[in-house]
Amino acid sequence: MKVLIIVDIQNDFLPGGALAVPGGDQVIPYINGIQGDYDLVVATQDWHPSDHFSFISGHPGREVFDVLNLEGGQTQILWPDHCVQGSLGAQLPGSLAQEAIHAIFRKGVNKEIDSYSGFFDNRRQASTGLGGYLTEKGATQVDVCGLAADYCVFFTAMDALEQGFKTRILLEGTRAIDDQDFVQKQKQFLSAGGALS
Ligand code: VGL
Numbered sequence: 001m002k003v004l005i006i007v008d009i010q011n012d013f014l015p016g017g018a019l020a021v022p023g024g025d026q027v028i029p030y031i032n033g034i035q036g037d038y039d040l041v042v043a044t045q046d047w048h049p050s051d052h053f054s055f056i057s058g059h060p061g062r063e064v065f066d067v068l069n070l071e072g073g074q075t076q077i078l079w080p081d082h083c084v085q086g087s088l089g090a091q092l093p094g095s096l097a098q099e100a101i102h103a104i105f106r107k108g109v110n111k112e113i114d115s116y117s118g119f120f121d122n123r124r125q126a127s128t129g130l131g132g133y134l135t136e137k138g139a140t141q142v143d144v145c146g147l148a149a150d151y152c153v154f155f156t157a158m159d160a161l162e163q164g165f166k167t168r169i170l171l172e173g174t175r176a177i178d179d180q181d182f183v184q185k186q187k188q189f190l191s192a193g194g195a196l197s
């Protein structure tokens with residue numbers, strides 16, 4: 001049972017968006033073309049309240065991409081405000097084929113906690129239900145594509161592995177915010193038992 005997870009293909013991550021990933025739009029034709037190869041296609045959607053803790057607008061005097069040290073050794077990158085619930089920036093673009101997407105799992109809804117993975121928030125306090133959904137559907141192989149490679153794609157793929165799925169990141173179907181960072185994360189993913197293709 002082969003599943004495709006399309007991560008955060010949303011206007012704000014595309015050129016012109018609030019947190020544009022370089023070349024992010026280039027993956028859309030590829031993702032449209034492969035959806036038919038899967039038994040099941042699901043998507044994730046970054047879906048933040050307008051006062052989300054990760055937003056630069058709530059931290060006057062700080063700069064975008066500054067890293068905050070939180071309690072318990074956790075860190076938080078400050079992002080441009082993005083993917084606000086109900087905004088145009090949070091929408092999936094019209095250029096993404098959506099007929100085959102069976103379900104969309106929203107994340108980042110708790111204003112206090114960021115959520116890169118499509119399965120759990122960054123403190124692993126809450127699950128989106130994606131893991132249970134995939135297990136109930138009988139998923140075995142999970143392929144992950146979308147944006148951004150070094151954040152939500154990577155953490156979603158790592159959690160898919162941990163949930164026991166055979167997991168691949170589709171390199172043609174993803175783009176990174178920081179390519180160097182993604183090189184390091186690819187190594188981490190391979191060491192954890194993931195595959196790249
Ligand atoms: C993402 C940063 C903040 C992503 C989401 O989708 O990769 N990155 N929120």
Ligand code: ZN
Binds near residue numbers: 046048082108
């Ligand atoms: Zn976000």
